[in-house]
Amino acid sequence: MTETLPGHAAAPDFERRAAACRDRLTGVPGGARSGDAWLFARLVAAREVRGELALLGLSAHALTALAQRHFTADAVVPLMHLAHQAPVVEATHAAFVASMREFLIGLAAPDVDAADAQCLATILAYACLRPDHLWRDLGLSGRDDVTQMLTRFFPEVVARNREGLRWKKLLARELARATGGVPGPAPGCPGCEDFAFCFPQGHE
Incomplete structure (x- = not known):
């Protein structure tokens, strides 16, 4: 006690x-x-x-x-x-959020509710701005919870994770590839305890 x-x-x-x-x-x-x-x-x-x-x-x-x-x-x-507004973010982070949201919506499973997929895409995009493992940022119990959630709503994302990458790193990488950018960490990654593990040279 x-x-x-x-x-x-x-x-x-x-x-x-x-x-x-x-x-x-x-x-x-x-x-x-x-x-x-x-x-x-x-x-x-x-x-x-x-x-x-x-x-x-x-x-x-x-x-x-x-x-x-x-x-x-x-x-x-x-x-x-509970009146509220979305958090104010830097312009570069706002662009990341918008791009990540649209990227995920484009990969939504055909059998899920479109409005639910849009909400979850938004929630995931904003979670990528925070400095922890994605499951903690979402308030879930572990990596398996994120895997199940992505499998249900965005199965193509799961299919692309052949190397077993951390989900936040994978999302940032796939967004960069989809938009012609250079793969690197999500905005929140540098504050994570495992940043050096995921990005030993500070980048992909």
């Missing part, structure tokens, strides 16, 4: 709070009406409990529409009232 020192508040248990938020969004404790609803509830809950919904990159309209598609009616109204 971890003791709290006098005068110090206990650190927030974000994992427990995110699980409770996820269950509230889906209305199904420990589950959801569909696999897609479960995924988006996890992604939204991970940011909501930290007051970081803006980091998803979704507009208020897109977030509300996503909630209406997948979450309970009781969960939609609170999200509508």
